[in-house]
Amino acid sequence: MKEEELSRIKRYPIVEYLERKGIKPVRSTPAYALYRSPFREDAHPSFKVDTEKNLWIDYGEGKGGSIIDLCMRLEGCTLSETIRHLGRNTLDDTVHSPYKESVQDTFMQESIRQAASTNGGARRLTGISDTLPLHLQKYLTEERCINIEKATPFLRCISYEVRDHHYQAIGFANQSGGYELRDNGSFKGTIAPKDITPIFIDKLRDKDTDKIQPVCVFEGFMDFLSLLSMKEEVTSVCLVMNSVSNVARAIRYLNDRHLTNIRAFLDNDDAGKRATNDFIRAGFKVEDMSVHYGNFKDLNEYHIHRVREQQKSLSLTMSQTQTNPIKVKQVKHKMR
Secondary structure: OHHHHHHHHHHOOHHHHHHHOOOOOOEEOOOEEEEOOOOOOOOOOOEEEEOOOOEEEEOOOOEEEOHHHHHHHHHOOOHHHHHHHHHHHHOOOOOOOHHHHHHHHHHHHHHHHHHHEEHHHOEEEEEEEOOOOHHHHHHHHHHOOOOHHHHHHHEEEEEEEEOOEEEEEEEEEOOOOOEEEEOOOOOEEEEOOOOOEEEOHHHOEOOOOOOEOOEEEEOOHHHHHHHHHHOOOOOOOEEEOOOHHHHHHHHHHHHHOOOOEEEEEOOOOHHHHHHHHHHHHOOOEEEEHHHHHOOOOOHHHHHHHHHHHHHHHHHHHHHHHHHOOOOOOOOOOOOO
16 A cells, blocks of 8 residues: 555656646647756756656756656755655645544655665665765766766765665666666666666757757766766767667667767677667667777776876976976166
8 A cells, every 4th residue: 555655646747746836838748748947047948747657857957757856856855855745745635633644654654665665675765966975076076087067967966775874876867767876986776767868958959050960879977977078068969878778768769859860979899889780770870989989998988098198298297397497588677
């Protein structure tokens, strides 16, 4: 029964929740509703609610999720507060009794455990924050050479628990409300469901030529963040597969939007090559960008190498300057 109650919370219509907050769609269809993002000034509507799956996605940020994720962010609530808040909207509030309040409190606690449980209960989600702690920021900047200012809008801090031990990881959202997880060690994981992440949808057409831009396709989000760090500005739609196992989903997404040109920033291994060939066989015009980092495992490894070489060169230049200081010619002015 408790699982049914949790499902009822997740089924609470996002469009109804937004309506209660005075947020109205710019366009509605039987399948989705399109809004201006409630998180920022949004000249072009980029916040979409899938009314069939009851999930939301903010294409401008590349973030999305269920009504629980949305409520946590809009209300500034913790996970437990969000469950309680949404529970009040879904449970019948016309009857108030000590028994019902006790049942609701018990249900709320169980809902947190159920909503947070992944991988058969081994990992429990305990919180989501927009702010990455310093140790995860340090990992991104020092070990992965990622520009933290450019990366931050696309990342969340995911707090979770395993056997009473508490952990934090970098979270990268997909279009179905799941998260790819990385910590500052070797841990890689997923908060289900696993799916692709489309980003910068508003950059589909070149502003100057009005031509449709090729879509940049990445295997993982660290490669996307690497390109973001390498370029002053990314002017193309990006699609992060979050795993080569999502090739079919990526192909379906691109076909549904009649996008035929891609730049594949995939890994230099057998899986990456197979995925690139899958796109070619599906009829896409593919520019294999891996040839530009052929001696490296992936784009991030290549990016790290470039940054390290630049740092060495700068360090050498500074060392030479200190050893052989530039002599400044002194000009003597005659006194008159």
